[in-house]
Amino acid sequence: MIKERLRRSVMYAAGNNPGLLQNAGIYGADSVIFDVEDSVAVTEKDSARELVYHALKHLQFPCEIGVRINHISTPWGYDDLEYLLPAKPDYIRLPKGESGDEIRDIDKMITKVEEKCGFEPGSIKIMVSIETPKGLRNAYEIATASPRMIAIAIGGEDFAASLKTEKTKGNSITGGRELFVARSMLVFAAREAGIQAIDSVFSDLRDEETLINEVTMVKELGFDGKSCVNPRQIDIIHRVFTPSSQEIDYAHRVLTVYQEALANKSGVIALDGKMIDMPMVIRAERVLANARAAGIYHKEGN
Amino acid sequence: MTRLVRPAQAGTIESSDILVMLAPADEGTGIQVELKSPTMQQYGEHIRGLIIRTLQEQGIQDAIIHANEKGALDYTIKARVKTAIRRAAGQRGF
Incomplete structure (x- = not known):
């Protein structure tokens, strides 16, 4: 029997915006990520970290909540972990994963905090987004680097940029060809490792038709769910991913x-x-x- | 014990947020809070109390605070005051 948590939709909420954080859980997304990375200006990293900490600590949410930290190679990554782990997010989302070593590093930090805070060992999970060819080449190693790994995701815009191309919209036949191989390889790695595969965001909020096409395509490729930045997309994503x-x-x-x-x-x-x-x-x-x-x-x- | 060394601010005046401006004050002058809030009648005292408690928890006895509150929940008020304290103490938190 397959017993896996449903992650059809994974919605981002900007970490320095209290209105977004406190309401992020009410739209029915299967999973929500509080972001202290790209949606937060460099000058506000400290205030976003503090706000996300207090949101996790003092509010209750109806769905699982992850935190997207800054990469551990930036000046903020380790501090994000140190500060936010004691607030016990359900998982840490690492952007731009490129090697198993990064994951083992983060796993060690989580283990330490779990011991110190008396959390159940192994209860804080890890999700990693793959945004570069190097990350994709190491996707299986990343996916199996820790028993905490629950999913790998593709960061579409970043991946396309690292290929020196752009994320296209096109139509149901021509859309997304630049990511076709990468998406499939990501699914292969996830399936071999026995974890979930999550697709990247679709950013044109007004274009529902192409969104439906894209979700249908990634479902065909084997993905378990899709990221989004706006609650309007949740219902559409769920409709495609939920069996009729x-x-x-x-x-x-x-x-x-x-x-x-x-x-x-x-x-x-x-x-x-x-x-x-x-x-x-x-x-x-x-x-x-x-x-x-x-x-x-x-x-x-x- | 945190020592405030310069004026600093944190937060915004967007809905559900609070803009906190914090400045050091002479020893013995206490914590002086000037609060603007659309819900002053119902929650003014509560917000003022929360700001003062958050400062005291960080070991601050003397400070001048101007707060412009826009419907922030307690977790936001606490977070913004703590960020302002760290900034006023000369730490950026990273």
Whole structure:
């Protein structure tokens, strides 16, 4: 049985904006990231860190909350960790991950703080975004560098920039070709490591059609979810990533005939004239697990 | 014990935020708070008390504070006052 936390949508909230932080949980995103990196000016790093600390410490949120720190090679990265870990975010999101060593470094710091603060060991997780070819080449190493790793994500704009190209919009056929290989490789690494893959943000808030196309495409590629910066995109992303009632119905029937075949010890299984084999059974299990996690399927078993 | 060495500010006047301006004061003059708030009648005393408590927790006895509050929750008020203290004490926190 696949028991994974649902992360269809991962929404950023700018760390120095109290209005955004305190309301970030109410829009229904599966996961929210309080950002003290790119959305915070260099002169406000200290105030954002303080504000995020107090938000984590004093407010309650209906979803998991991660914190995107500055990279540990910047003057702020280690201080971000030291200051924010005691407020116990659900996970640390590292931007521009390039090696397993970075992850092991952060893992060590988290372990220390967990011990010092009396948190359950291993309870603070890590998510890493891949923004460069080097990071992508090391994606599997990064994904397996710590048992805290829950997901790797692609930072689309940064990745395209590091390729000396740009993130295109195009249409459903031509859109996103520059990231096609990178996205797929990221999914391969995530699947080999047994963790989740999260796609990057789509920044044109008015263009819902291309957003739907892009989410549909990354879902086909195998991604578990997509990042966003605006609550308006959450519903659209969820609609694409949540199984439809037809999909749920079919998955349910696949598993029913599979279990009947197991009980009757019959080797060959067919449903509606189509042969059912193991990959289809696994896919059906995944569909129902997703539907269950999304709260739209309640039958146990299967 | 934190010592304030120069005037500093933190926060903004955007909705849900508070702009805190903090300056050192002569020893023995106490903490003087000048507060502007759209909810002065209901929450004025509460906000003033929270600002003073936050300063005292950092070991500050004497200071002049001007605060322009725009509907900030307690966590924001605390965070902004603490940032202003660190800046006024000559630390940037990084």
